Amino acid sequence: MDTGTKQAAVVPAEDLAQAGLLLDIDGPVATITLNRPDKRNAMTFAMWRTLARIGDALPGSVRVVVVRGAGKAFSAGIDLSMFSSPEGPRGDDPEAGDRFIAELQAGYTWLRRPEIVSIAAVHGYAIGAAFQLALSCDLRVMAEDAWLCMKEPALGLVPDLTGTKPLVDIVGVHRAIDICLTARKVPAEEAARLGLAERVVPAAELETAVRELTGALLAVDAGAAVATKRLLWQAPGNTLEEQCAAERREQLARLRALRGN
Ligand code: CAA
Numbered sequence: 001m002d003t004g005t006k007q008a009a010v011v012p013a014e015d016l017a018q019a020g021l022l023l024d025i026d027g028p029v030a031t032i033t034l035n036r037p038d039k040r041n042a043m044t045f046a047m048w049r050t051l052a053r054i055g056d057a058l059p060g061s062v063r064v065v066v067v068r069g070a071g072k073a074f075s076a077g078i079d080l081s082m083f084s085s086p087e088g089p090r091g092d093d094p095e096a097g098d099r100f101i102a103e104l105q106a107g108y109t110w111l112r113r114p115e116i117v118s119i120a121a122v123h124g125y126a127i128g129a130a131f132q133l134a135l136s137c138d139l140r141v142m143a144e145d146a147w148l149c150m151k152e153p154a155l156g157l158v159p160d161l162t163g164t165k166p167l168v169d170i171v172g173v174h175r176a177i178d179i180c181l182t183a184r185k186v187p188a189e190e191a192a193r194l195g196l197a198e199r200v201v202p203a204a205e206l207e208t209a210v211r212e213l214t215g216a217l218l219a220v221d222a223g224a225a226v227a228t229k230r231l232l233w234q235a236p237g238n239t240l241e242e243q244c245a246a247e248r249r250e251q252l253a254r255l256r257a258l259r260g261n
Contacts, residue, residue, distance in 0.1 A: 010057045011050060019050035022070070028063040029214055030054075030116075034130075037071025042079035043129050045087060048107035048161070055110030063222060064214045065111065065118045067137060073124025074134065077151060101160055108136040108162040114230040117217050121210045122146050123203055125185075128155075132163030135170075138229070140196060141210050142188040143203035148196065154183035169236060170195045223257050 020036035034041035089097040111118040120134035123143040128151040152159045168176045171194045191197040201209040227250040
């Protein structure tokens with residue numbers, strides 16, 4: 001497998017390296033590795049912008065995207081040096097600040113699109129921006145000694161990298177308040193109980209568990225997977241009537257596709 005060539009076709013290898021990312025595309029599976037292990041994969045503006053570029057350029061043949069961290073942990077969240085970066089958003093120019101943050105959020109939102117299933121493989125810890133990255137994935141597989149933490153309010157900030165909606169959708173407003181406003185560590189066992197992790201496995205089995213999950217996802221018909229994910233993500237915002245209509249539309253499209261017309 002010529003991984004370098006495949007990476008370069010999506011985002012140039014030097015841009016990935018500068019952003020602290022690795023990208024491996026192996027047929028229908030893309031693996032994104034947060035790769036600044038000496039800094040616990042602390043996340044930079046460049047990393048988030050490059051994640052957005054990967055999302056934009058991902059080949060249509062990719063069906064599963066795995067997001068993982070190199071070294072000791074998934075990620076310690078924002079690189080604290082970003083707070084003093086002259087590049088960072090400032091509150092005194094709301095329009096420019098809004099554009100700046102929207103650009104970073106684009107690194108997260110693509111992980112939800114129907115054409116792929118995204119899996120966060122979380123070991124060690126996922127703090128702040130990294131917890132939000134895990135939340136932007138469809139599925140989270142956690143090592144049993146891993147933990148999550150929404151640290152932002154403890155730093156005087158809010159979680160602004162797309163995490164508040166999935167968090168509330170999964171655990172409800174009350175538990176989300178508990179998790180965010182105490183900035184406490186949520187251990188894997190609790191994460192599983194709250195629905196924040198779909199699988200919890202011994203740390204040594206994380207890679208195998210993700211590989212098996214990926215295999216199971218790829219065994220399902222590709223077109224049906226896209227249509228079903230689209231339906232499921234729409235469901236919370238739809239009335240029963242709207243959702244029934246959406247099911248009919250998607251099913252008729254599937255039937256046409258299966259008949260080849
Ligand atoms: N930014 C920059 N460097 C970081 C970092 C971060 N977020 N987290 C860890 N590092 C660096 C450390 O400074 C250290 O570097 P040196 O070896 O050069 O001194 C190296 O990574 C290893 O760190 P530790 O020895 O502390 O490693 P650990 O595995 O024991 O990590 C930790 C423990 C709990 C992650 C601790 O490092 C920590 O609390 N880090 C900060 C976490 C944090 O506050 N993140 C921000 C969350 S908020 C957010 O993400 C979103 C937002 O917009 C505000």
